[in-house]
Amino acid sequence: xxxxxxxxxxxxxxxxxxxxxxxxxxxxxxxxxxxxxxxxxxxxxxxxxxxxxxxxxxxxxxxxxxxxxxxxxxxxxxxxxxxxxxxxxxxxxxxxxxxxxxxxxxxxxxxxxxxxxxxxxxxxxxxxxxxxxxxxxxxxxxxxxxxxxxxxxxxxxxxxxxxxxxxxxxxxxxxxxxxxxxxxxxxxxxxxxxxxxxxxxxxxxxxxxxxxxxxxxxxxxxxxxxxxxxxxxxxxxxxxxxxxxxxxxxxxxxxxxxxxxxxxxxxxxxxxxxxxxxxxxxxxxxxxxxxxxxxx
Numbered sequence: 001x002x003x004x005x006x007x008x009x010x011x012x013x014x015x016x017x018x019x020x021x022x023x024x025x026x027x028x029x030x031x032x033x034x035x036x037x038x039x040x041x042x043x044x045x046x047x048x049x050x051x052x053x054x055x056x057x058x059x060x061x062x063x064x065x066x067x068x069x070x071x072x073x074x075x076x077x078x079x080x081x082x083x084x085x086x087x088x089x090x091x092x093x094x095x096x097x098x099x100x101x102x103x104x105x106x107x108x109x110x111x112x113x114x115x116x117x118x119x120x121x122x123x124x125x126x127x128x129x130x131x132x133x134x135x136x137x138x139x140x141x142x143x144x145x146x147x148x149x150x151x152x153x154x155x156x157x158x159x160x161x162x163x164x165x166x167x168x169x170x171x172x173x174x175x176x177x178x179x180x181x182x183x184x185x186x187x188x189x190x191x192x193x194x195x196x197x198x199x200x201x202x203x204x205x206x207x208x209x210x211x212x213x214x215x216x217x218x219x220x221x222x223x224x225x226x227x228x229x230x231x232x233x234x235x236x237x238x239x240x241x242x243x244x245x246x247x248x249x250x251x252x253x254x255x256x257x258x259x260x261x262x263x264x265x266x267x268x269x270x271x272x273x274x275x276x277x278x279x280x281x282x283x284x285x286x287x288x289x290x291x292x293x294x295x296x
Contacts, residue, residue, distance in 0.1 A: 034143045038084035040123065041114045043145045048137050049129030053113035053216045054163030054233070066248070067101035074108060081108060113216035115265065116141070127215050128157055164213050165235030165292050166270035167284055173273065174283035176202050182271040182284070183210075193275040193282050194239075203276040207293055210269040217267070220244045222287070223260035224253060230287040233270055237290040239281045254288040 035043065045051075062070065075082045085107045086093045091100050116123035122142040128134050134157040139149040172179035174192045185191070185208050193203045219231045222244065234245025238253060251258045272292045275282050280294025 036080040071101040164270040166272040168231035171284045207274040210271045219266045221262040224256040226256040230285040239288040
């Protein structure tokens with residue numbers, strides 16, 4: 001279970017931030033121009049702190065070709081985020097080095113971890129920041145960047161249960177009776193697994209567990225060439241010992257090539273199960289994965 005931490009020097013305005021225990025509100029004035037969503041997120045990061053979030057299980061350093069391709073895709077599909085990152089990090093959009101592009105991808109993940117919920121004329125936020133100790137901050141930010149903090153309280157990180165490394169709730173588990181949502185499984189039900197020789201066998205479920213995903217959590221959607229898709233937290237193990245967050249387009253998973261890897265915002269509980277037998281593997285949406293319980 002791994003989480004990513006970004007440390008940033010906080011502006012002097014933090015000295016005026018009121019640590020709240022009741023209904024007092026601390027507010028900051030924004031500029032007149034309307035800000036894009038990524039700009040609003042940077043306003044919060046600069047004033048209140050960077051979000052703590054559950055990230056991939058390994059530090060990924062994309063190759064030059066991968067960085068070029070992923071930044072080009074970001075620039076095309078989400079120019080507001082690209083422009084905000086380049087401006088905030090003081091990069092030259094037309095003279096990006098490979099290190100610049102890798103930094104842009106890191107910043108993209110940091111911004112994705114900070115969730116803003118739209119209201120009528122503002123956004124609400126609730127996320128954990130890294131200070132001398134983790135704090136959960138709540139409040140609102142309007143479209144010109146004025147921030148109102150309604151709570152700032154010490155908290156624990158990661159939350160009880162750690163960073164989720166489990167399946168999305170919509171995943172279906174292969175059973176002799178057909179695919180069943182992981183949320184509907186319980187101990188004693190029969191599922192498909194494998195023995196040590198690789199033979200497909202039926203075994204009872206020993207354990208089903210779930211943990212609430214923290215704010216800003218993302219799952220990875222893997223799309224295979226043969227049409228199968230599965231969604232799981234980046235730390236979830238595959239049957240061959242890799243982690244979902246390590247996989248890239250062109251890799252092979254369960255006998256098929258991966259054609260798309262998409263990071264998707266996720267809220268709610270993540271789930272996992274442990275089938276009886278020596279391997280701890282099962283099929284989720286037809287894709288062979290390994291139980292996190294089998295790693296204990």
